[in-house]
Amino acid sequence: MIKLVHIELIKIFKKWRSYIGHFGILFMVSMVQINLYIYGENEVRHITRNLSDLFIISGNILNGNLIGHLILNAFFILFPLTIVLVAGEILAGEGTGGTYRLIITRPVSRLQIIFSKFLAGCIYILSIIVWMIFVSLVISHIVFGNGELIVLSDGINIFAQDDILWRFALSYLHVFFSMLLVFTLSFLFSSLVENAIGPIIATMAILIFFVILSQIPVDFTKYIKPYLFTNYFMDWQKFFNYDFDWFVQIKSLGYLALHSVIFLILTSIIFIRKDILS
Amino acid sequence: MKEIFVTIFILFTITNFAQDKNAEKIISAIKSKIDKVDNYSADVEISVKFDFLKMPKSKAEIFFKKPDKFKLKSEKLAILPKGVIDFNPQKIIDKNFTSEIIGDTLIDNKKLSVIKIIPNADSIKFNAAKLLVDKNEFLIKQIILSLDGNAKIITYFNYNDQKEFALPSQIKINLDFSQVKESENKRRRNIPENFKGDITINYNNYKVNKGIEDSVFVDEKEVEK
Numbered sequence: 001m002i003k004l005v006h007i008e009l010i011k012i013f014k015k016w017r018s019y020i021g022h023f024g025i026l027f028m029v030s031m032v033q034i035n036l037y038i039y040g041e042n043e044v045r046h047i048t049r050n051l052s053d054l055f056i057i058s059g060n061i062l063n064g065n066l067i068g069h070l071i072l073n074a075f076f077i078l079f080p081l082t083i084v085l086v087a088g089e090i091l092a093g094e095g096t097g098g099t100y101r102l103i104i105t106r107p108v109s110r111l112q113i114i115f116s117k118f119l120a121g122c123i124y125i126l127s128i129i130v131w132m133i134f135v136s137l138v139i140s141h142i143v144f145g146n147g148e149l150i151v152l153s154d155g156i157n158i159f160a161q162d163d164i165l166w167r168f169a170l171s172y173l174h175v176f177f178s179m180l181l182v183f184t185l186s187f188l189f190s191s192l193v194e195n196a197i198g199p200i201i202a203t204m205a206i207l208i209f210f211v212i213l214s215q216i217p218v219d220f221t222k223y224i225k226p227y228l229f230t231n232y233f234m235d236w237q238k239f240f241n242y243d244f245d246w247f248v249q250i251k252s253l254g255y256l257a258l259h260s261v262i263f264l265i266l267t268s269i270i271f272i273r274k275d276i277l278s
Numbered sequence: 279m280k281e282i283f284v285t286i287f288i289l290f291t292i293t294n295f296a297q298d299k300n301a302e303k304i305i306s307a308i309k310s311k312i313d314k315v316d317n318y319s320a321d322v323e324i325s326v327k328f329d330f331l332k333m334p335k336s337k338a339e340i341f342f343k344k345p346d347k348f349k350l351k352s353e354k355l356a357i358l359p360k361g362v363i364d365f366n367p368q369k370i371i372d373k374n375f376t377s378e379i380i381g382d383t384l385i386d387n388k389k390l391s392v393i394k395i396i397p398n399a400d401s402i403k404f405n406a407a408k409l410l411v412d413k414n415e416f417l418i419k420q421i422i423l424s425l426d427g428n429a430k431i432i433t434y435f436n437y438n439d440q441k442e443f444a445l446p447s448q449i450k451i452n453l454d455f456s457q458v459k460e461s462e463n464k465r466r467r468n469i470p471e472n473f474k475g476d477i478t479i480n481y482n483n484y485k486v487n488k489g490i491e492d493s494v495f496v497d498e499k500e501v502e503k
Contacts, residue, residue, distance in 0.1 A: 058338060059355035148355035158333035242332040
């Protein structure tokens with residue numbers, strides 16, 4: 001199994017398109033960091049605009065934690081884009097390359113093939129997330145230093161330095177589960193076709209459609225909203241709230257994980273029953 | 279019958295006049311205590327409890343120099359309510375006002391005089407204020423401010439080793455803007471128009487009249503003074 005995963009990882013990481021996400025994140029995050037380095041005071045003024053009417057503010061507001069949080073908020077949308085580029089091709093690419101027969105005639109079960117591809121996909125998602133953590137949090141800490149985090153959400157939450165790291169850890173864990181869902185959905189579509197473009201477009205279309213559907217201001221949407229998995233994608237933000245509900249957050253993670261499991265099971269069934277003709 | 283009414287009226291006028299004089303006397307005594315302070319610095323610890331603002335306790339150093347120079351220094355992020363941390367009772371009692379003693383009250387087994395202050399100028403931002411004063415030590419123990427739109431701010435003062443300068447060891451502020459109508463306040467993002475909350479400030483290591491350089495009050499890092 002380890003060897004199979006290793007082979008799948010080689011397949012993923014030898015393709016230049018697998019690094020589009022990494023380069024995209026590096027480029028976008030660098031732009032934000034350079035901008036904040038030069039014009040950081042404007043951002044601080046923007047954040048504290050309402051507060052400064054009522055409060056005197058002192059200290060290092062523009063710090064690595066704030067920038068890490070701003071970047072995660074701003075570029076969360078990049079994650080699905082980068083994931084589908086790899087997930088859409090992970091099975092369909094075998095069809096495009098004509099290697100389906102080659103891989104299934106090896107002395108490994110189809111289920112093992114699916115799981116090795118799935119695990120390789122998980123490692124790829126982790127590589128994207130770890131890269132994001134490195135360029136947005138670690139680099140920002142080196143350049144801008146440490147400090148308390150101001151989060152403007154329903155109200156104003158300010159977190160002490162020693163109360164931030166675990167929140168980021170849980171947030172990124174939630175992001176991982178969200179992206180795992182995106183991956184398994186794209187993986188499912190990838191098992192149905194032999195061209196990677198279809199799964200990529202279909203996955204993004206579903207994500208965009210669900211987001212639009214949940215934003216339509218009609219009564220009907222409030223009934224269907226809880227059943228749209230995109231509705232849970234931004235729940236990571238709740239970890240940056242003093243009184244978040246652990247049960248709600250675990251439920252959110254569970255909901256994302258359940259969808260991933262269902263999509264993975266469906267993918268396995270489709271692939272096991274698939275008649276390979278190419 | 280007529281004589282009785284005239285007598286009561288005269289007695290009431292004399293008493294009222296005496297109360298006004300008394301109030302002015304107490305306020306003058308408090309002012310003279312406050313006036314003794316040319317400059318001071320202190321370490322402060324602030325805890326804020328609002329529904330819309332949640333934050334850990336802040337620690338900072340504050341500097342004050344006459345007439346109104348104020349500086350907050352903190353290595354960590356400190357968010358301190360304006361008009362509270364740089365609060366000076368003189369801001370209230372220096373204004374154009376009418377004052378009168380309206381009675382006494384017993385708080386923590388101490389008899390305090392209740393002085394009502396009504397501003398005479400439109401520029402003053404409160405409708406009325408009540409000072410609860412310890413007239414033996416000439417210390418303000420409570421200030422109850424009534425603002426527009428049924429808003430109320432009650433400030434509690436505790437004193438320790440700086441009584442001679444009327445500098446508190448602790449200030450507790452209770453802000454109640456819960457009755458304010460939405461139209462009466464300008465809407466701020468993330469800050470509701472109706473809110474209730476408490477702010478507690480503990481003061482330590484006072485250095486009074488030790489001299490503070492003007493350069494201390496110049497700092498480009500401070501976002502807003």
